Amino acid sequence: MMTAxxxxxxxxxxxxxxxxxxxxxxxxxxxxxxxAYALYSGKGICVVADWKWIDIELTKQGEKRxxxxxKPALLFADTILEDSPQRGIDWVKTSMLVEYQHPGLFVTRxxxxxxxxxxxxxxxxxxxx
Numbered sequence: 001m002m003t004a005x006x007x008x009x010x011x012x013x014x015x016x017x018x019x020x021x022x023x024x025x026x027x028x029x030x031x032x033x034x035x036a037y038a039l040y041s042g043k044g045i046c047v048v049a050d051w052k053w054i055d056i057e058l059t060k061q062g063e064k065r066x067x068x069x070x071k072p073a074l075l076f077a078d079t080i081l082e083d084s085p086q087r088g089i090d091w092v093k094t095s096m097l098v099e100y101q102h103p104g105l106f107v108t109r110x111x112x113x114x115x116x117x118x119x120x121x122x123x124x125x126x127x128x129x
Contacts (some may be wrong), residue, residue, distance in 0.1 A: 001014040007076060011120075011122055012079045012120070017120075018122075020119050021119075023118060023119055024115070025116075026116060027104065028036065028104070029114060032103070035101075035105065036112040036114060036124055039101070040107060040112045041073060044085055044112070045082075045087060045112050046086045046111055047051065047083070047114040048075070048077035048080055049115075051077040051108060051116075052075060052076045052121070052122060054121075054123075054124055055072065055073065055124075056125075057123055058128055060085060071096065072095040073096040074096055075093070075106050076092070076095045077092050081116065093111075094106070095108045096108065104116065
């Protein structure tokens with residue numbers, strides 16, 4: 001199992017890493033938390049910064065096997081600002097994306113992540129995830 005620092009270094013070494021501005025502003029965080037609770041009741045809410053949006057390259061076979069409700073993307077975040085329920089974690093690699101609500105709501109099956117500020121976006125092969 002890689003550490004958070006090792007994952008970060010790996011992601012930042014990938015070709016094509018670029019800034020990605022889809023996070024909410026710090027002054028919008030409470031509103032986005034409120035929105036997340038209203039839109040996704042029953043899911044955990046996790047507010048993150050220093051995030052990386054990871055697009056997953058799938059083979060044709062992999063695309064066929066991906067459940068219809070999932071999109072081939074996940075999020076890695078070095079900094080957790082708030083977590084409900086409290087999981088006692090310092091960083092997170094999410095499961096796959098179900099939907100994205102602009103600005104800053106990255107939704108998985110179990111959790112809505114409020115992403116804050118500027119992040120980066122990169123592509124990795126499924127086998128490397």
